[in-house]
Amino acid sequence: MSFDSLGLNTEILQAIEEQKYTTPTPIQQQAIPIVLSGKDLIASAQTGTGKTAGFSLPILQKLAESQAEDKKGKRPLYALILAPTRELAAQIGDNIRDYSRYLPIRSLVVFGGVSINPQMMKLRGGVDILVATPGRLLDLVQKNAVDLSTIKIFVLDEADRMLDMGFIHDIKRVITKLPKKRQNLMFSATFSDEIKKLSQSILQSPESIAVAKENSTAEQITQYVHRVDKSRKRELVSYLIGKNQWQQVLIFTRTKYGANHLAEQLTKDGIKSAAIHGNKSQGARTKALADFKSGQIRVLVATDIAARGLDIELLPYVVNYDLPQVAEDYVHRIGRTGRAQNKGQAISLVCIDELPQLKAIEKLVKMQIPELTTPGFDVNPTIKATPVKKSNQRPNKK
Structure with missing residues (x-):
């Protein structure tokens, strides 16, 4: 047609x-x-x-x-x-x-x-x-x-x-x-x-x-889980981006503070990054997105609310730095990549506290997401799980 x-x-x-x-x-x-x-x-x-x-x-x-x-x-x-x-x-x-x-x-x-x-x-x-x-x-x-x-x-x-x-x-x-x-x-x-x-x-x-199965994930998106201690997530994401030479990465965090902090830390690691969330001015959000699309910044760190509706052609990588509290949001997040028949990768960094969210996501997408491992980033078996605090972010209704 x-x-x-x-x-x-x-x-x-x-x-x-x-x-x-x-x-x-x-x-x-x-x-x-x-x-x-x-x-x-x-x-x-x-x-x-x-x-x-x-x-x-x-x-x-x-x-x-x-x-x-x-x-x-x-x-x-x-x-x-x-x-x-x-x-x-x-x-x-x-x-x-x-x-x-x-x-x-x-x-x-x-x-x-x-x-x-x-x-x-x-x-x-x-x-x-x-x-x-x-x-x-x-x-x-x-x-x-x-x-x-x-x-x-x-x-x-x-x-x-x-x-x-x-x-x-x-x-x-x-x-x-x-x-x-x-x-x-x-x-x-x-x-x-x-x-x-x-x-x-x-x-x-x-x-x-x-046009798609309810809550389905695109076939052209390769999904991975990487188990890691919460205290080593920033170190791991920095290592993965540098070692694999990833040039355009969209990272999701649960909170605005987390987005700001991670963008600052990655920039200190030599990976130019910017954060977008509801507390950023419209001008700052527009500039960060334009710089990301043009390649002037390598990583865009976003909260769920700010990233909804982002249209980034040929986005190769999405990283879930924090798993979403609502399983359906996982589908929306990784749907930023693998668009228009292009292939993409979605990697979720999962600490012991987030295993219940991972279980809910795998039930929703009807698959066990394969695990990646990285030498030197083994999970510490002595760490006990603590409940994930709910985000207190309030969306900007305008």
Whole structure:
């Protein structure tokens, strides 16, 4: 199947071709016709499956057709896309700009952590597609800077992460501002009972698609566990990066403090690193990601919330410095690598305290993850396990 068989116009097809996309991914093949038909949709799709194009391409097609019919030149807000994090919102916005470069369409991305005034000014000038995080969107609604009553299409992206971050009440507040007659699209990597309940309150007789097994890990990702004492994790990760000449490594820690501390320690070891998390300014997060993508820094240390939605092409290595407290987050973390048919490696450093989390992860992914060993880093058998403290991080809701 090719993109031109999906009913997209020549301007969109030209933009897709310039992005070097030749064949639609499975989710694009299934989602685009459903969205074009006007039906509601709930889709199970992990990051890296091409889901952003799965909803943005047909939205652009429908908007272009709508503009052709409306000769008055009015610019009411046509589509609203809600994303859980600043990084994901920015990534969606970049994609929409790429796909709409030959269309007379205005899109805007709004999120917290930056001044609200420039966003209000751009909204006054008229916007067709708005990509937003929930907190900042509600700020703009409160200031009467945005009118949601004209929305024709509403997209809730990464709904599972929205709920994890405590956005359920914000989402419900947004929905009360939307017109009752609209098309709804919901995307989620996992389908928990809470997600199903939320979908029932938003969607009307939706079509349902799933492009990967629930909680599955990509076949092109090679997974390993490396048992190690907690006090030697930093020494081991530094050794592995140096010995194996890894050039681009995304490392996950449980806490913001842990991310900062590890980035500082690795830099002292001669491995240039930066940390991203909710306490970093948007400018600092954007710069760290750009430096990582360009190779100016070798390691990016991130918390789960900050890393959600990161789109890094050809990322070869993910390291779980700390195992996540929620097993499903393991799938999201390692899904940063092995994307678009490229191979990747995911290595988890596991101390004795984390064996219960490892057991839960292996049960979820339905496999025993093979173990790596490194001479000189044998586990001390006299160390007793202590419970892992829960992270007290609170997500930034804007």
